[in-house]
Amino acid sequence: MTSQPLLSLRGLSAYFPIKSGLMQKTTGWIKAVDDITFDVKPGETLGLVGESGCGKTTLSRTILGLRAVQSGSIRFDGEDLTGMSLRDLVSKRRDMQLIFQDPNASLDPKRRVGATVRAGLDIHRIGTVRERDERVAEMFARVGLDPSLRNRFPHEFSGGQRQRIGIARALIMKPRFVICDEPVSALDVSVQSQVLNLLKDLQEELNLTYLFVAHNLAVVEHMVDRVAVMYLGRIVELADRDELFDRPQHPYTKALIDAIPAATPANRRHRALLKGDIPSPANLPPGCPFQARCPSVMSKCKEKMPPDFVTGGNHRVACWLAEDT
């Protein structure tokens, strides 16, 4: 595992200004993504989990250059994307694609699905029109859709089929890095596994690297190599999948894993469920963002933000509890 990371984030932050008053003065910031550092190695799948509103989606959009970066750097394939001109960024973006969460909202309702899938090729003027159409047909077959359905409109498809179209739209650009933004959370359970297996097969065939955003840990366990746990805009724990599921260290991760429903009552674990809501990201107290809900909170947690402690190889955790180990 000495290969150069495909994507590497260093201290990446993306804030949204809070504007108020007549003159729309900026009175504060919502730190949607705060000081995030991690690498994604070529060919791996990194899972990104966290509850709603923790900044998963903002992070994925920021990596793609769809949201402004406050500070930090995004290096893709050795090149720094922050501060790149829009034109360069657009051409770079061919290598990074996004699969959206809700296939009902992410497909243009007025556009035939074939044209939607072809859009990327049209934008970057790849090949002749004929070649583009051939590639669309190829891509349809590859994601398990009949190529003759290209001239239909999105509303004529089922949810699973629409998500396949969304996948085809992203993969037709032959990207190396794909961000899957909760690709199955809007689908029926029966269809979820089909789409997940399709994503896995495509990863092998096309040698893709995934950043897999999800809030369903069962899905994550099935899909990923490593997991990053996000809470209020920060990565609180990052480890190999088995390591994280077997030996979670951050109390938030423990609570998340305890919340996975067990298939049989006999397997039910002792549950340490969280109380309270996520505090408003607009005015966080000093110290650890998790302090208000943490079952094992210490006085230290209320004073200083815990740094990343690296324990045993690839396991990284931002919690004072890990200080001694």
Next chain:
Amino acid sequence: MTDMILEEQQTFGKPTGSNFARAMRRLLRHRSGQVGGGVVLVLVFCALAGESILPYDPLSIDPINRLKPPSAEHFFGTDELGRDLFSRILYGSRYTLMIGLVSTVIAATFGITMGLLAGGGGKWADMLIMRVVDVLLAFPYILLLLAVVAILGPSLWTAMIAVGVGGMPGYARLIRGEVLAQKDAEYVEAMRALGASHLRILFGTILPNVLPQMVIYASFTIPLAILAAAALSFLGLGAQPPIPEWGAMLVDARTFLRTAWWVVAAPGMAIFVSILGMNLFGNALRDVLDPKEMSK
């Protein structure tokens, strides 16, 4: 019976026509679509058929038969110069339709472009364009039309341009709102993620999605445009005599209101019926093109 339904769902045959074909089918079943569509069709037919269907020459003067009441010979009677009113009304339909269409096309083209740029072109473009729109809206409508005609000189064409200018702000406002609503939709973000340019997103992705609303809006503004142009003609600033434009005919007729009601009634009723028909048609169109109804 159940077997047949199952079969239908399982096979991927040709879809049952396009969205357009489906909308048209429902338009034909819609009551006010039938009535309004009928009126509009008659109007279009009269306008296209031209002189061949007219019983008399709409411009030829016949002083002996002046101000004749409606009869089998002259369905709508004759005017003060003995011209057959029925022929004049039929002939005038082409001007009415032309005014409605041309001025709406002018208003829609400029208004939609302005609205798209205001909604999608950033803060400064928005400010600038919407202030222009505000200025246009601040004028009383007729006063605005008079100003444009005063600048360009009275004629049928300047009346159309004036009505077009008067209609622009409505389109600009409506489409700006639609653009703002659609701008952050996920399918727009998807295009952005693929690297689409601003203009491609505005005109290629957002415009097709707001166009149905524009069609509906246009179906309501065409009759308004016709009324406004008729008003301009009535003030002597639109169509000039001897063009048998309905508004212009009303002016000439108003002096005979007491002695020869039909001279006023013919163009008045023509305007009334066609506006009513178009409004009914517009209502039906709105019902039929409603996206929620689309999948039926």
